[in-house]
Amino acid sequence: xxxxxxxxxxxxxxxxxxxxxxxxxxxxxxxxxxxxxxxxxxxxxxxxxxxxxxxxxxxxxxxxxxxxxxxxxxxxxxxxxxxxxxxxxxxxxxxxxxxxxxxxxxxxxxxxxxxxxxxxxxxxxxxxxxxxxxxxxxxxxxxxxxxxxxxxxxxxxxxxxxxxxxxxxxxxxxxxxxxxxxxxxxxxxxxxxxxxxxxxxxxxxxxxxxxxxxxxxxxxxxxxxxxxxxxxxxxxxxxxxxxxxxxxxxxxxxxxxxxxxxxxx
Amino acid sequence: xxxxxxxxxxxxxxxxxxxxxxxxxxxxxxxxxxxxxxxxxxxxxxxxxxxxxxxxxxxxxxxxxxxxxxxxxxxxxxxxxxxxxxxxxxxxxxxxxxxxxxxxxxxxxxxxxxxxxxxxxxxxxxxxxxxxxxxxxxxxxxxxxxxxxxxxxxxxxxxxxxxxxxxxxxxxxxxxxxxxxxxxxxxxxxxxxxxxxxxxxxxxxxxxxxxxxxxxxxxxxxxxxxxxxxxxxxxxxxxxxxxxxxxxxxxxxxxxxxxxxxxxxxxxxxxxxxxxxxxxxxxxxxxxxxxxxxxxxxxxxxxxxxxxxxxxxxxxxxxxxxxxxxxxxxxxxxxxxxxxxxxxxxxxxxxxxxxxxxxxxxxxxxxxxxxx
Numbered sequence: 001x002x003x004x005x006x007x008x009x010x011x012x013x014x015x016x017x018x019x020x021x022x023x024x025x026x027x028x029x030x031x032x033x034x035x036x037x038x039x040x041x042x043x044x045x046x047x048x049x050x051x052x053x054x055x056x057x058x059x060x061x062x063x064x065x066x067x068x069x070x071x072x073x074x075x076x077x078x079x080x081x082x083x084x085x086x087x088x089x090x091x092x093x094x095x096x097x098x099x100x101x102x103x104x105x106x107x108x109x110x111x112x113x114x115x116x117x118x119x120x121x122x123x124x125x126x127x128x129x130x131x132x133x134x135x136x137x138x139x140x141x142x143x144x145x146x147x148x149x150x151x152x153x154x155x156x157x158x159x160x161x162x163x164x165x166x167x168x169x170x171x172x173x174x175x176x177x178x179x180x181x182x183x184x185x186x187x188x189x190x191x192x193x194x195x196x197x198x199x200x201x202x203x204x205x206x207x208x209x210x211x212x213x214x215x216x217x218x219x220x221x222x223x224x225x226x227x228x229x230x231x232x233x234x235x236x237x238x239x240x241x242x243x244x245x246x247x248x249x250x251x252x253x254x255x256x257x258x259x260x261x262x263x264x265x
Numbered sequence: 266x267x268x269x270x271x272x273x274x275x276x277x278x279x280x281x282x283x284x285x286x287x288x289x290x291x292x293x294x295x296x297x298x299x300x301x302x303x304x305x306x307x308x309x310x311x312x313x314x315x316x317x318x319x320x321x322x323x324x325x326x327x328x329x330x331x332x333x334x335x336x337x338x339x340x341x342x343x344x345x346x347x348x349x350x351x352x353x354x355x356x357x358x359x360x361x362x363x364x365x366x367x368x369x370x371x372x373x374x375x376x377x378x379x380x381x382x383x384x385x386x387x388x389x390x391x392x393x394x395x396x397x398x399x400x401x402x403x404x405x406x407x408x409x410x411x412x413x414x415x416x417x418x419x420x421x422x423x424x425x426x427x428x429x430x431x432x433x434x435x436x437x438x439x440x441x442x443x444x445x446x447x448x449x450x451x452x453x454x455x456x457x458x459x460x461x462x463x464x465x466x467x468x469x470x471x472x473x474x475x476x477x478x479x480x481x482x483x484x485x486x487x488x489x490x491x492x493x494x495x496x497x498x499x500x501x502x503x504x505x506x507x508x509x510x511x512x513x514x515x516x517x518x519x520x521x522x523x524x525x526x527x528x529x530x531x532x533x534x535x536x537x538x539x540x541x542x543x544x545x546x547x548x549x550x551x552x553x554x555x556x557x558x559x560x561x562x563x564x565x566x567x568x569x570x571x572x573x574x575x576x577x578x579x580x581x582x583x584x585x586x587x588x589x590x591x592x593x594x595x596x597x598x599x600x601x602x603x604x605x606x607x608x609x610x611x612x613x614x615x616x617x618x619x620x621x622x623x624x625x626x627x628x629x630x631x632x633x634x635x636x637x
Contacts, residue, residue, distance in 0.1 A: 075535030090580040103535035121279040
């Protein structure tokens, strides 16, 4: 599914958070959304997921204005997993993942065979099969995050919008998740803090700064030393790691005191 | 976009939208199932329903005057036009006009309060939520006290009408304060508490300023909650409103499960979050108002029954809500029976008994769940 933002703006309590962002995400593309804290990544994702009505501009799914879509229709096409998986719930993991079947069910109906099969497949994909019967409360942060992604997959979406899906995950699960996202036919837009992870796995990157989209393109084109200095205020360069993947190497934050080993004259 | 699509997955990838059209058979994937089969669940529910019917019938025979099973059978038989020997008018009146409506009222109110508690705990994401959280019961109290003490429209309305008017007034104020908000969990709780406090203060003001000792005593009895005022006319109102409210809440089961994970997650599942919360607030307020108007604010049922039933039936609302309704009904039928005979011939307000029994039960449940 193609997702497009046209001159999208969104503000909260009078403060503009997303400013005139235009972007076009092609079907099947895996796009990374980058930017420092408060740059508007989460807000932009929520607008694109149909969870916030933009103050100005338009979100289009396959060319159609999302304002004309019902919440249920959106949920049958686009799945969203937010950053905060916290909930004081007694639900079993399988039932939480089963929530992803909600848009396909009558409002009172229980799960049918198809629902159970899809939930089983989603649990397996995220390596949660052994935890299916575990209570939500008994899960670690990373397990909850994987369960939420499995829940999003159980929506059988055409597009996946994920807000920092790796921030609670260990290295193995980070790599597994990113590989899963690149290998699926679904359109994926994923907000990330780890620039190297984004550079390695994403087809294309979008860079946000103070709510504006300031760069869009391949990882090598977007992640330049000058931009990292300007946007993230770090002294860094784009290098190639031992396996030949693009990687970001940091020398340190900009504007910080110089290291002890290099005393100023 | 990388890797060859054929090599990387099997015949059908269930997680892709294309798989939706395929018929998936149950044995094609090892899928987790909820514990019991459909037949077992229906049987369990029928058993619970039977337990409620048994409780109601038994509770009718319990009281200061012993009427027994045959008495109940004869009273019912006479009403149904069966050829049974009629009871003496006084006993017949005791069973038919006093005890039967009272026990049925206890069942209806118990079911209402338990379901309201369950729903509000999910909507506000607050384990301490109970039906009185919205301040509706405080409004009802103010209305009732105004009628009794000040004699405002006493003849036309009566205590029940005054309480209903007060409940609607407080709920109207609540909705007025919540208008144009997203109905977030914490805002509902805070606004409900504020409205409740206001009407509690108004009740105290009216009582202290105008009531004599006898009136205060009578009003206190009502404020603590008692089944004694239940008659057929109030039972009929409850019997119409309660099933409708319970059905409306049950139809929101899937949405209630989703709401536990917050507004964004629920909305991303296609749940109309604000509309669902609004509907559920109106439903719980109506159920609470009708219950409180007749029998006062009976405490603790709406708090402990949801927790106890969640412990037994699991947290999925589709299953939880019906069992909460049944458990609430059975619990209040028995506590009311106890309230009638524990200190006979003097009757204790049932709200006192529910709290006395409720506190240890609540502690037991919390301990079993490892939360205490």
